[in-house]
Amino acid sequence: MISAVLDHPVAMETVVDNPESIPDYGRALDYISASRLSCWQQCRRKHYFRYIADIPSKPSPAMHLGKVVHATLQQWNLWRWDQIQYTRSDLIRTFLGAWQKEKLDNPVKWKSDLEEVKLRNKAWSLVSTYLDEQVIDEDEDIAGVEVRLEAKLPDLPPVIGIVDLVREGGRIVDFKTAAKSPSEGSIAHVHGTQLAIYALLYRHCTGAREGGLELHHLVKTKEPKVCVSEIDPLGDREIVNVIELLHRYVNAVMAEDYTASPSFMCAGCEHLERCKQWPDSMVKGDTQ
Structure with missing residues (x-):
């Protein structure tokens, strides 16, 4: 059975026939x-x-920026889809609301208030540039x-x-x-x-x-x-x-194959220290 929802956004639901039957590899499947x-x-x-x-x-400034930009463009597309009139001011309010919501849902430890302000300005400049370049015809x-x-x-x-x-x-x-x-x-x-x-x-x-x-x-x-x-x-x-x-x-x-793939990308991996301690770090729900 194959289905599609070509409609307004809906919450993703986890599909599990029998949750109690899931083995040690967790809910990855x-x-x-x-x-x-x-x-x-x-x-x-x-x-x-x-x-x-x-x-x-862990929430990061880059993740925060990405989610807010995405949410703002999503609302822009929804307004166009529903043929709702909007102004740039409406989009700014949407952007600021998305920024505040993300702050509450996934708080980032900013180095300073100035860092947050700079990133917020950068995020809006991305959205504004995208709209100004008219990558997609509004009609x-x-x-x-x-x-x-x-x-x-x-x-x-x-x-x-x-x-x-x-x-x-x-x-x-x-x-x-x-x-x-x-x-x-x-x-x-x-x-x-x-x-x-x-x-x-x-x-x-x-x-x-x-x-x-x-x-x-x-x-x-x-x-x-x-x-x-x-x-x-x-x-x-x-x-x-x-x-x-x-x-x-x-x-x-x-098969519970958890083979590591060492590379230059390890330096930026949030799980680097856990990986170094493998297999002692192989504890479900570890939150170190």
Whole structure:
């Protein structure tokens, strides 16, 4: 049974037939998402700490900025979808409300009040730059905003994705904030798992091939800029590859394979100290 909700945003529900039957690998297989799969590809031990030991990520200024920018663009798209008149002042109020809500929901330890003010100004400058560059025509028809897609494939947990925006013609859009401009030569490769998951879900839920995929990077340079990367509809081989990857992911989680993947990225990993103490740190619910 495959379903899609091409409607206003809805809360994601965890899909579990019998919660008491979940074994020691926790709830990592209640559903699969692009973020879970990508984390597992980066490092299986990092995936363990995040999705099996259930250790929450500590809020950071970058995460805070990204969530607020995303929330503001989401409301902008909803207003356009519903053909509601709005002003730039309305968007500023939306932005400030999202900033305050994120502060309450996921408090960040700011170094100073000035740091918060600077980051808030940077976040708004990203949104303002995006709107000023008119990347998307305000009068363009919209197929969906924050679209929840779900596919139940044979021998796999539910595969779920939340698509930021579906433009006319079935073009899938994902908004990202970044510290530097993406490399056009490798962007499809770097984000390949997410793009393939979205394409897979779109095809299963609509019965049609996506019209293309777009990554809209809002870049946090001194002078904010927007980089739009357009990717052609994926080939059938890429869809087959991601389905095979889903099966490998499930098999590895069920086998409790928590092999680490040491790299230069370890320096910025919030689980570095836990990883150094492995296997003593293999404690579900560890919150050190």
